[in-house]
Amino acid sequence: MSLTHIVTWSHLLAQEALKSGDLAIDLTAGKGRDTCMLAAAVGPDGRVVSFDIQTEALLHTRQNLTDAGYPVADGAAGQPLPATAGVTLVHACHTAIGELVQDPIKVAVANLGYLPGGDTAITTSASSTIAALEQVLPLLQKGGRLLVTVYPGHPGGAEEGEAVQQLFTALPSADWQVLQVTVTNHAEAPYLLAVEKK
Ligand SMILES: C[S@@+](CC[C@H](N)C(=O)[O-])C[C@H]1O[C@@H](n2cnc3c(N)ncnc32)[C@H](O)[C@@H]1O
Structure with missing residues (x-):
């Protein structure tokens, strides 16, 4: 593994926390690599909910999931999350998470920025990212991680x-562990911010 490939650290921390049957969230589906990793980690009995605002991103994600043999369903903001196992793709801003998800979350990932190979002007933004993360934090179960x-x-x-x-x-250290993984010798390199509920 490349030491400084930050997404690999996110995947390792997600995979370590997840077990079969868990609920995992991808706040930014993009090309679906993170969603596929989560689907593999929660297994056939688990659930993954994956958000994106771009049709193009969800098409990539659906294709990757289908190629890998994972069942995919469509969700929508305002509708309750299906109780059945598999991946639910939601064409909506991740701030809709509070309407859809009430169950305890084991891992949520947010890979910020723009769709690789897509329109670089369509990026996540501080206001909606923070609004979504603020909704995820109280839903995290004990030992749950937000990456x-x-x-x-x-x-x-x-x-x-x-x-x-x-x-x-x-976040109070009595209840939360907070970690940052940073490449220290490369300006503007991606970095990981991770929290775990104690
Ligand atoms: C860096 S990409 C995600 C990479 C992805 N997780 C993967 O594995 O390929 C960022 C994605 O965030 C999406 N995005 C931007 N703003 C969003 C929002 N408010 N809600 C949900 N998705 C958003 C973009 O459309 C883009 O596809």
Whole structure:
């Protein structure tokens, strides 16, 4: 493994926490790599809910899931989350998570920024990212993890990362473990902000 490939650290921390039958959330489906990793980790009895605002991203994600043999269903903001196992794709802003998910979450990932190979002007933004993360935190079960990969190199990315850092840094250490994984010798390299509920 490449030591400085930050998404690999996110995957390792997610895979270590997840077990068969868990509920996992991907707040930014993108090309579906994180969603596929979560689907594999929760197994055939688990559930994954994956959000994106772009049709193109959800098409990529659906294709990757189907190719890998994972069952895929469509969800929508305002509808309750299916109780059945498998992956639910939601074409909506991740701030809709509070309407859909009431069950305890084991792992949520947010890989911020823009769709690789897509429109670089369509990126996550500090306000909706923070609103979504604030809804995820109270839903995390004991030992549950929230893993956020930040890309400070694009316009708005550094500010978004600082907002996430601020949110996580304010979490009381009696109840939360908070970790940052940073490449220290490369300016603007992606970094990981991770929390675990004690
Ligand atoms: C870096 S990509 C995600 C990579 C992805 N997790 C993967 O494994 O390929 C960021 C994604 O966030 C999506 N996005 C941006 N704003 C969003 C929002 N408010 N709600 C949900 N998704 C959003 C973009 O459309 C883009 O597809």
